[in-house]
Amino acid sequence: MTVIQQVMIVAIVVLGTMATRFLPFLVFPPGKPTPDYVRYLGRVLPAAAIGLLVVYSLKDVNVLAGSRGLPELVSVAVVVWLHLWKKNMFLSIAAGTVLYMILIRL
Amino acid sequence: MNHKLNRAAAFRAAFPVTVPILAGFLFLGIAYGVFMNLSGFGAGWAFLMSLLIFAGSMEFVTVGLLLGSFNPLGALLLTLMVNARHLFYGISMLEKYKGTGWKKPYLIFGMCDESFSINYSAKIPEGVDRSWFMFFVTLLNHVYWVAGATIGGLLGSFVNFDMKGLEFVMTALFVVIFVEQWMKEKVHDSAILGVGVSVVSLIAFGADRFIVPAMIAILAVLTLTRKAMERKTAAAKEGGCA
Numbered sequence: 001m002t003v004i005q006q007v008m009i010v011a012i013v014v015l016g017t018m019a020t021r022f023l024p025f026l027v028f029p030p031g032k033p034t035p036d037y038v039r040y041l042g043r044v045l046p047a048a049a050i051g052l053l054v055v056y057s058l059k060d061v062n063v064l065a066g067s068r069g070l071p072e073l074v075s076v077a078v079v080v081w082l083h084l085w086k087k088n089m090f091l092s093i094a095a096g097t098v099l100y101m102i103l104i105r106l
Numbered sequence: 107m108n109h110k111l112n113r114a115a116a117f118r119a120a121f122p123v124t125v126p127i128l129a130g131f132l133f134l135g136i137a138y139g140v141f142m143n144l145s146g147f148g149a150g151w152a153f154l155m156s157l158l159i160f161a162g163s164m165e166f167v168t169v170g171l172l173l174g175s176f177n178p179l180g181a182l183l184l185t186l187m188v189n190a191r192h193l194f195y196g197i198s199m200l201e202k203y204k205g206t207g208w209k210k211p212y213l214i215f216g217m218c219d220e221s222f223s224i225n226y227s228a229k230i231p232e233g234v235d236r237s238w239f240m241f242f243v244t245l246l247n248h249v250y251w252v253a254g255a256t257i258g259g260l261l262g263s264f265v266n267f268d269m270k271g272l273e274f275v276m277t278a279l280f281v282v283i284f285v286e287q288w289m290k291e292k293v294h295d296s297a298i299l300g301v302g303v304s305v306v307s308l309i310a311f312g313a314d315r316f317i318v319p320a321m322i323a324i325l326a327v328l329t330l331t332r333k334a335m336e337r338k339t340a341a342a343k344e345g346g347c348a
Contacts, residue, residue: 005176012178013168014158016185017192021217024196030204041197041328044296044335046226048324049194050284051300052317053219056191057277059313072277079278083285092285093126096278101271 071103116238119231124246127220130275131162131247135254137273138165142259145169149259156255160248161218164188165255190318195222202226206237216244218251220276223283292342295335299327 001009028034034042058076063069079096086092139152147169159165167188171181195217202225203213213225224247225240288297307320328335 001172001176006172008178009171009176009181010155010158010168012181013164013171013185016182017159017161017164017189018215020186020189020192021196021214024193024200025203025210025214028200034200037329037332038197038200040332040336041325042200043339044328045194045324046198047287047291047294047296048300048303048328049191049198050223050227050280050287051297051302052191052194052304052320052324053223054277054280054284055301055304055308055320056219056317057280059308059316072274075274076277076281079281080285083282084289087289089123089282090125092282093275093278096281097129097272097275100274100278101269104271 067104071100074103075100112235113238115233116235117242119234120239120242121246123224123228124243124250126275126279127224127247128250130273130279131220131250132254132257133269133272134162134276135251135256136258136261138162139255139258139260140262141166142169142255143262145173147172147259149256152255152259153252156252157248160216160251161189161192162251187315187318190321191219192217192222194321195219195226198222198226202240206240209237209241213240213244216248218247220279221247223280227283227286293335293338295331295338296328299324303327 028038058069058072061069061072075096078099079092082095083089083092135156138156139149142152142155143149155165155168159168164185167184168181171177171184196214199213199217199222203210206213213221217225221244224243228239228243230236230239284297288294291297303323304316304320307316307323310316311319
Protein backbone atom coordinates (compact mmCIF):
# COMPACT_ATOMS: atom_id res chain seq x y z
CA MET A 1 0.00 0.00 0.00
CA THR A 2 1.18 3.54 -0.72
CA VAL A 3 1.05 6.20 1.98
CA ILE A 4 -1.91 7.81 0.19
CA GLN A 5 -3.79 4.50 0.31
CA GLN A 6 -2.94 4.10 3.99
CA VAL A 7 -4.25 7.59 4.71
CA MET A 8 -7.43 6.68 2.81
CA ILE A 9 -7.91 3.54 4.91
CA VAL A 10 -7.51 5.54 8.14
CA ALA A 11 -10.00 8.13 6.82
CA ILE A 12 -12.49 5.35 6.04
CA VAL A 13 -12.10 3.88 9.53
CA VAL A 14 -12.67 7.35 11.04
CA LEU A 15 -15.79 7.87 8.90
CA GLY A 16 -17.16 4.39 9.68
CA THR A 17 -16.61 4.85 13.42
CA MET A 18 -18.23 8.29 13.39
CA ALA A 19 -21.18 6.92 11.40
CA THR A 20 -21.93 4.43 14.20
CA ARG A 21 -21.67 7.18 16.83
CA PHE A 22 -23.60 9.96 15.07
CA LEU A 23 -26.33 7.98 13.31
CA PRO A 24 -28.87 7.76 16.19
CA PHE A 25 -28.49 11.50 16.88
CA LEU A 26 -28.98 12.38 13.20
CA VAL A 27 -32.01 10.11 12.78
CA PHE A 28 -33.66 11.36 15.98
CA PRO A 29 -32.82 15.09 16.28
CA PRO A 30 -33.96 16.90 19.44
CA GLY A 31 -36.32 19.19 17.48
CA LYS A 32 -38.58 16.35 16.38
CA PRO A 33 -40.51 14.12 18.79
CA THR A 34 -38.66 10.82 19.21
CA PRO A 35 -40.90 7.82 18.45
CA ASP A 36 -42.24 6.01 21.53
CA TYR A 37 -40.52 2.81 20.47
CA VAL A 38 -37.10 4.51 20.39
CA ARG A 39 -37.71 6.17 23.77
CA TYR A 40 -38.61 2.74 25.13
CA LEU A 41 -35.34 1.38 23.72
CA GLY A 42 -33.49 4.32 25.28
CA ARG A 43 -34.83 3.19 28.66
CA VAL A 44 -34.21 -0.57 28.42
CA LEU A 45 -31.18 -0.76 26.12
CA PRO A 46 -28.49 0.68 28.45
CA ALA A 47 -28.65 -2.26 30.87
CA ALA A 48 -28.36 -4.73 28.00
CA ALA A 49 -25.62 -2.66 26.32
CA ILE A 50 -23.53 -2.63 29.52
CA GLY A 51 -24.04 -6.40 29.82
CA LEU A 52 -22.83 -6.76 26.24
CA LEU A 53 -19.83 -4.59 27.09
CA VAL A 54 -18.88 -6.84 30.03
CA VAL A 55 -18.95 -9.90 27.76
CA TYR A 56 -17.10 -7.96 25.03
CA SER A 57 -14.26 -7.12 27.41
CA LEU A 58 -13.92 -10.84 28.25
CA LYS A 59 -14.37 -12.13 24.70
CA ASP A 60 -10.79 -13.35 24.25
CA VAL A 61 -10.81 -15.54 27.35
CA ASN A 62 -10.28 -19.17 26.36
CA VAL A 63 -12.13 -21.52 28.73
CA LEU A 64 -10.70 -24.60 27.03
CA ALA A 65 -6.99 -23.87 27.31
CA GLY A 66 -4.36 -22.27 29.53
CA SER A 67 -5.79 -21.07 32.83
CA ARG A 68 -9.30 -21.81 31.49
CA GLY A 69 -10.60 -18.39 32.37
CA LEU A 70 -10.29 -19.01 36.10
CA PRO A 71 -8.35 -15.80 36.89
CA GLU A 72 -11.02 -13.81 35.03
CA LEU A 73 -13.89 -15.63 36.77
CA VAL A 74 -12.42 -15.20 40.25
CA SER A 75 -11.49 -11.55 39.70
CA VAL A 76 -14.89 -10.62 38.25
CA ALA A 77 -16.59 -12.38 41.19
CA VAL A 78 -14.43 -10.43 43.66
CA VAL A 79 -15.22 -7.15 41.89
CA VAL A 80 -18.97 -7.88 42.08
CA TRP A 81 -18.82 -8.98 45.71
CA LEU A 82 -16.67 -6.03 46.82
CA HIS A 83 -18.86 -3.58 44.97
CA LEU A 84 -22.11 -4.94 46.42
CA TRP A 85 -20.51 -4.82 49.85
CA LYS A 86 -18.51 -1.57 49.95
CA LYS A 87 -20.00 0.31 46.95
CA ASN A 88 -16.62 1.97 46.42
CA MET A 89 -15.75 2.17 42.72
CA PHE A 90 -11.98 2.64 43.20
CA LEU A 91 -11.67 -0.12 45.73
CA SER A 92 -13.59 -2.59 43.56
CA ILE A 93 -11.63 -1.79 40.40
CA ALA A 94 -8.19 -1.57 42.03
CA ALA A 95 -8.58 -4.72 44.13
CA GLY A 96 -9.97 -6.70 41.20
CA THR A 97 -7.19 -5.61 38.85
CA VAL A 98 -4.37 -6.27 41.33
CA LEU A 99 -5.86 -9.67 42.14
CA TYR A 100 -6.04 -10.48 38.42
CA MET A 101 -2.42 -9.45 37.85
CA ILE A 102 -1.36 -11.73 40.72
CA LEU A 103 -3.52 -14.67 39.60
CA ILE A 104 -2.15 -14.74 36.04
CA ARG A 105 1.38 -14.91 37.43
CA LEU A 106 0.78 -17.90 39.73
CA MET B 107 -16.67 34.56 36.38
CA ASN B 108 -19.58 32.35 37.34
CA HIS B 109 -19.05 30.44 34.13
CA LYS B 110 -15.44 29.74 35.08
CA LEU B 111 -16.49 28.50 38.51
CA ASN B 112 -19.00 26.14 36.89
CA ARG B 113 -16.33 24.76 34.65
CA ALA B 114 -13.86 24.24 37.48
CA ALA B 115 -16.48 22.48 39.61
CA ALA B 116 -17.38 20.19 36.72
CA PHE B 117 -13.72 19.36 36.15
CA ARG B 118 -13.20 18.55 39.84
CA ALA B 119 -16.22 16.23 39.76
CA ALA B 120 -15.24 14.59 36.47
CA PHE B 121 -11.56 13.88 37.09
CA PRO B 122 -11.92 11.33 39.94
CA VAL B 123 -14.35 9.12 38.01
CA THR B 124 -11.89 8.95 35.11
CA VAL B 125 -8.93 7.77 37.21
CA PRO B 126 -9.47 4.05 36.47
CA ILE B 127 -9.53 4.99 32.79
CA LEU B 128 -6.32 6.99 33.19
CA ALA B 129 -4.63 3.77 34.32
CA GLY B 130 -6.27 1.59 31.69
CA PHE B 131 -5.87 3.95 28.74
CA LEU B 132 -2.26 4.85 29.46
CA PHE B 133 -1.42 1.17 29.61
CA LEU B 134 -3.46 0.10 26.58
CA GLY B 135 -2.47 3.26 24.70
CA ILE B 136 1.23 2.58 25.26
CA ALA B 137 0.70 -1.04 24.19
CA TYR B 138 -1.01 0.23 21.04
CA GLY B 139 1.73 2.77 20.27
CA VAL B 140 4.43 0.12 20.71
CA PHE B 141 2.46 -2.26 18.48
CA MET B 142 2.18 0.45 15.81
CA ASN B 143 5.87 1.20 16.06
CA LEU B 144 6.84 -2.46 15.71
CA SER B 145 4.48 -2.69 12.70
CA GLY B 146 6.43 0.11 11.02
CA PHE B 147 4.28 3.16 11.89
CA GLY B 148 5.93 5.95 13.86
CA ALA B 149 4.60 8.07 16.72
CA GLY B 150 2.93 10.47 14.26
CA TRP B 151 0.63 7.71 13.05
CA ALA B 152 -0.15 6.55 16.58
CA PHE B 153 -0.90 10.14 17.59
CA LEU B 154 -3.20 10.88 14.64
CA MET B 155 -5.02 7.55 14.69
CA SER B 156 -5.69 7.65 18.45
CA LEU B 157 -6.81 11.28 18.12
CA LEU B 158 -9.12 10.78 15.14
CA ILE B 159 -10.49 7.25 15.52
CA PHE B 160 -10.62 7.13 19.35
CA ALA B 161 -12.01 3.59 19.47
CA GLY B 162 -9.40 1.34 21.04
CA SER B 163 -10.16 -2.07 19.62
CA MET B 164 -10.80 -0.62 16.14
CA GLU B 165 -7.36 0.99 16.15
CA PHE B 166 -5.68 -2.35 16.75
CA VAL B 167 -7.78 -3.80 13.90
CA THR B 168 -6.76 -0.88 11.65
CA VAL B 169 -3.07 -1.77 11.95
CA GLY B 170 -3.95 -5.12 10.37
CA LEU B 171 -5.87 -3.33 7.60
CA LEU B 172 -2.89 -1.07 6.88
CA LEU B 173 -0.55 -4.02 6.54
CA GLY B 174 -2.90 -5.95 4.21
CA SER B 175 -3.83 -5.16 0.62
CA PHE B 176 -5.81 -2.01 -0.23
CA ASN B 177 -9.49 -2.78 0.26
CA PRO B 178 -11.54 0.33 1.16
CA LEU B 179 -14.96 -1.36 1.08
CA GLY B 180 -13.76 -4.22 3.27
CA ALA B 181 -12.28 -1.69 5.69
CA LEU B 182 -15.58 0.19 5.87
CA LEU B 183 -17.66 -2.95 6.47
CA LEU B 184 -15.28 -4.23 9.14
CA THR B 185 -15.36 -0.84 10.89
CA LEU B 186 -19.16 -0.77 10.90
CA MET B 187 -19.26 -4.31 12.31
CA VAL B 188 -16.69 -3.79 15.06
CA ASN B 189 -18.26 -0.49 16.10
CA ALA B 190 -21.95 -1.33 15.67
CA ARG B 191 -22.39 -1.34 19.46
CA HIS B 192 -22.08 2.48 19.39
CA LEU B 193 -25.58 2.55 17.88
CA PHE B 194 -26.91 1.22 21.20
CA TYR B 195 -24.94 3.85 23.09
CA GLY B 196 -26.36 6.58 20.87
CA ILE B 197 -29.95 5.48 21.42
CA SER B 198 -29.24 5.31 25.16
CA MET B 199 -27.72 8.81 25.22
CA LEU B 200 -30.31 10.65 23.09
CA GLU B 201 -31.87 12.16 26.22
CA LYS B 202 -28.68 12.70 28.26
CA TYR B 203 -26.84 14.55 25.50
CA LYS B 204 -29.86 16.77 24.80
CA GLY B 205 -29.31 20.48 25.45
CA THR B 206 -25.52 20.26 25.68
CA GLY B 207 -25.10 22.91 22.97
CA TRP B 208 -21.76 23.18 21.17
CA LYS B 209 -20.35 20.35 23.27
CA LYS B 210 -22.73 17.83 21.75
CA PRO B 211 -20.79 17.03 18.54
CA TYR B 212 -17.66 16.41 20.63
CA LEU B 213 -19.57 14.29 23.17
CA ILE B 214 -20.83 12.10 20.33
CA PHE B 215 -17.44 12.02 18.58
CA GLY B 216 -15.79 10.88 21.81
CA MET B 217 -18.45 8.32 22.81
CA CYS B 218 -16.14 5.33 23.26
CA ASP B 219 -17.14 2.43 25.54
CA GLU B 220 -15.67 4.15 28.59
CA SER B 221 -17.10 7.64 27.94
CA PHE B 222 -20.52 6.14 27.29
CA SER B 223 -20.59 3.95 30.38
CA ILE B 224 -19.36 6.72 32.70
CA ASN B 225 -21.54 9.45 31.25
CA TYR B 226 -24.54 7.16 31.33
CA SER B 227 -24.10 5.93 34.89
CA ALA B 228 -22.26 8.68 36.81
CA LYS B 229 -24.12 10.34 39.64
CA ILE B 230 -23.33 13.95 38.85
CA PRO B 231 -23.19 15.92 42.11
CA GLU B 232 -25.88 18.49 42.82
CA GLY B 233 -25.08 21.90 41.37
CA VAL B 234 -22.48 20.60 38.90
CA ASP B 235 -23.16 21.51 35.29
CA ARG B 236 -24.12 18.30 33.50
CA SER B 237 -22.83 19.21 30.06
CA TRP B 238 -19.44 20.37 31.34
CA PHE B 239 -19.12 17.24 33.47
CA MET B 240 -19.75 14.93 30.51
CA PHE B 241 -17.50 17.09 28.33
CA PHE B 242 -14.58 16.74 30.75
CA VAL B 243 -15.11 12.99 31.17
CA THR B 244 -14.92 12.61 27.38
CA LEU B 245 -12.00 15.02 26.97
CA LEU B 246 -9.94 13.45 29.77
CA ASN B 247 -10.47 9.95 28.34
CA HIS B 248 -9.44 11.24 24.94
CA VAL B 249 -6.30 12.88 26.33
CA TYR B 250 -5.27 9.72 28.25
CA TRP B 251 -5.66 7.59 25.16
CA VAL B 252 -3.77 9.92 22.81
CA ALA B 253 -1.01 10.44 25.39
CA GLY B 254 -0.60 6.69 25.91
CA ALA B 255 -0.53 5.92 22.19
CA THR B 256 1.98 8.68 21.47
CA ILE B 257 4.27 7.66 24.34
CA GLY B 258 4.12 4.06 23.11
CA GLY B 259 4.87 5.17 19.56
CA LEU B 260 7.90 7.17 20.73
CA LEU B 261 9.26 4.45 22.99
CA GLY B 262 8.66 1.67 20.48
CA SER B 263 10.77 -1.36 21.14
CA PHE B 264 12.64 0.35 24.00
CA VAL B 265 9.73 -0.28 26.27
CA ASN B 266 9.96 -3.42 28.32
CA PHE B 267 7.46 -3.37 31.13
CA ASP B 268 5.81 -6.27 32.82
CA MET B 269 2.39 -4.84 33.46
CA LYS B 270 0.62 -7.83 31.96
CA GLY B 271 -2.94 -8.01 33.20
CA LEU B 272 -3.38 -4.27 33.81
CA GLU B 273 -5.84 -4.26 30.91
CA PHE B 274 -8.25 -6.00 33.31
CA VAL B 275 -8.89 -2.52 34.74
CA MET B 276 -11.32 -1.98 31.82
CA THR B 277 -13.19 -5.21 32.52
CA ALA B 278 -13.38 -4.30 36.22
CA LEU B 279 -14.77 -0.86 35.28
CA PHE B 280 -17.50 -2.36 33.12
CA VAL B 281 -18.38 -4.92 35.80
CA VAL B 282 -18.66 -2.16 38.42
CA ILE B 283 -20.92 -0.10 36.14
CA PHE B 284 -23.00 -3.21 35.50
CA VAL B 285 -23.40 -3.76 39.26
CA GLU B 286 -24.27 -0.07 39.78
CA GLN B 287 -26.92 -0.30 37.08
CA TRP B 288 -28.19 -3.52 38.67
CA MET B 289 -28.59 -1.90 42.10
CA LYS B 290 -30.35 1.11 40.59
CA GLU B 291 -33.04 -0.76 38.68
CA LYS B 292 -35.84 -2.89 40.02
CA VAL B 293 -36.37 -4.97 36.90
CA HIS B 294 -33.25 -6.85 35.81
CA ASP B 295 -34.62 -8.48 32.65
CA SER B 296 -32.68 -6.29 30.25
CA ALA B 297 -29.36 -6.67 32.12
CA ILE B 298 -29.73 -10.45 32.22
CA LEU B 299 -30.77 -10.46 28.57
CA GLY B 300 -27.69 -8.44 27.59
CA VAL B 301 -25.26 -10.81 29.30
CA GLY B 302 -27.11 -14.02 28.38
CA VAL B 303 -27.57 -13.28 24.69
CA SER B 304 -23.97 -12.02 24.37
CA VAL B 305 -22.56 -15.19 25.95
CA VAL B 306 -24.67 -17.44 23.72
CA SER B 307 -23.68 -15.41 20.65
CA LEU B 308 -20.01 -15.52 21.66
CA ILE B 309 -20.11 -19.30 21.91
CA ALA B 310 -22.03 -19.62 18.63
CA PHE B 311 -20.15 -17.09 16.47
CA GLY B 312 -16.75 -16.65 18.14
CA ALA B 313 -14.94 -13.58 19.49
CA ASP B 314 -14.52 -11.80 16.15
CA ARG B 315 -18.11 -11.80 14.96
CA PHE B 316 -20.47 -12.16 17.91
CA ILE B 317 -21.42 -8.51 18.44
CA VAL B 318 -23.81 -7.93 15.53
CA PRO B 319 -25.81 -11.17 16.06
CA ALA B 320 -25.95 -10.37 19.79
CA MET B 321 -27.26 -6.87 19.08
CA ILE B 322 -29.89 -8.16 16.68
CA ALA B 323 -31.08 -10.75 19.21
CA ILE B 324 -31.20 -8.20 22.04
CA LEU B 325 -33.22 -5.80 19.87
CA ALA B 326 -35.57 -8.58 18.78
CA VAL B 327 -36.28 -9.76 22.33
CA LEU B 328 -36.74 -6.22 23.67
CA THR B 329 -39.09 -5.43 20.79
CA LEU B 330 -41.17 -8.59 21.11
CA THR B 331 -41.50 -8.26 24.90
CA ARG B 332 -42.11 -4.51 24.88
CA LYS B 333 -45.64 -4.64 26.31
CA ALA B 334 -44.66 -6.97 29.14
CA MET B 335 -41.48 -4.97 29.85
CA GLU B 336 -43.34 -1.66 30.04
CA ARG B 337 -45.95 -3.17 32.33
CA LYS B 338 -43.26 -4.63 34.56
CA THR B 339 -41.22 -1.42 34.86
CA ALA B 340 -44.38 0.61 35.50
CA ALA B 341 -45.44 -1.83 38.25
CA ALA B 342 -41.96 -1.71 39.79
CA LYS B 343 -42.04 2.10 39.80
CA GLU B 344 -45.26 2.08 41.78
CA GLY B 345 -43.54 -0.19 44.26
CA GLY B 346 -45.76 -3.09 43.24
CA CYS B 347 -43.09 -5.71 42.81
CA ALA B 348 -39.41 -5.58 43.49
